[in-house]
Amino acid sequence: MTTSQATAQRPSPANAAPAPAGTGAVAQGDQHLWRWISFTPALAMMLALSVLPIVNLVITSFQDISWADGQATRSFAGLAHYKALFSDNLFAAGLRNTVIFALAAVAGQMVLAFAMALMVSRIVRGRVLYRAIFILPLLIPGIVIGAIWKLMLNFDFGLVNKLLGLFGFMPHDWLGSPETALFSVIVVDIWHWTPFCFLLFLAGLESLPQDVFEASKMDGASAWQELVHITLPLMVPTIIVTFAFRLIVAFKVFDEVYLLTGGGPGTSTEVLSFTLYQRFFTEDKAGYGSAMSVAIIFIVSILLVIAISARRGAGRQS
Structure with a gap:
């Protein structure tokens, strides 16, 4: 058998069996989920170190704080x-x-x-x-x-x-x-x-x-x-x-x-x-x-x- 005949008998990519439906979507979904899992610790740290202190700062800005016996007493001050x-x-x-x-x-x-x-x-x-x-x-x-x-x-x-x-x-x-x-x-x-x-x-x-x-x-x-x-x-x-x-x-x-x-x-x-x-x-x-x-x-x-x-x-x- 010649090389050309062997090549002709090989299955072409077009004749190859198609991939199961939804395989690409599942793989993409797994990658998306893994990215969120990897990003969650950094997001939690950012929230703990930046967002939460700012929220606490805003809440404190509407309060009057006085100290007695080492304890803070808070009262609402509005604007x-x-x-x-x-x-x-x-x-x-x-x-x-x-x-x-x-x-x-x-x-x-x-x-x-x-x-x-x-x-x-x-x-x-x-x-x-x-x-x-x-x-x-x-x-x-x-x-x-x-x-x-x-x-x-x-x-x-x-x-x-x-x-x-x-x-x-x-x-x-x-x-x-x-x-x-x-x-x-x-x-x-x-x-x-x-x-x-x-x-x-x-x-x-x-x-x-x-x-x-x-x-x-x-x-x-x-x-x-x-x-x-x-x-x-x-x-x-x-x-x-x-x-x-x-x-x-x-x-x-x-x-x-x-x-x-x-x-x-x-x-x-x-x-x-x-x-x-x-x-x-x-x-x-x-x-x-x-x-x-x-x-x-x-x-x-x-x-x-x-x-x-x-x-x-x-x-x-x-």
Whole structure:
């Protein structure tokens, strides 16, 4: 028997016996069930660590809590805590300062980080060294950053006033003056978090398609035209994600304010997180502090929704 005759006698796939009806559906159902079984522990942990505490926080925000003989006494307060937020001067000052702080600090970080990332992306030799130097502030613990800048901004022997004295300027109480206290905290936050934005921008620049830049150079585009018409449009998704993440984190600033100014002088550096700390832990107003926490979560959630919408809009345009 020849090879062609043997091949002809082999059953073709079309003549093969069909699979039992419903076998594929059963296998797909088993996979679906197994996925849910595998996902259940993670879902239960997420509910236990995030959803349940938030639910408890919301419930507590409608209650007054007092302590007697080590026991908590709860009484229903209704919307009284939420109404009190509108007449709380510290909350209003904290919200105003937080918005100013977040917008100013994040804007400064974005501009500096993008310039640094653009510079490093065009360096051929020594890129790793520059990257290591630029991310150093991000590796320093917050308590150390507070100590460093409190010494640098000290009125009597601070390095900043010493440098200003070399140019004939009088020393200034940077952290003790209401006019410059918030500005000083913003500068510290820019110094601290610019490396984070730098890393994200550098990763985004290095992932851009190089054929577009090569085509622009062949067309005679200048460096400025390349930046405005190619680099920035391609970097819009990365810029939006970085801005949104940093804005949300900036709204939760606490350690820098606590270490540098303690919310003072007056209410010049009062921020939402520090106001919440005072109400919840110092004044022991658990119900009112819970209501303030819910309000802060609501504000941050709005920012998150806006960021996601902007990111999707940029993705559709690109």
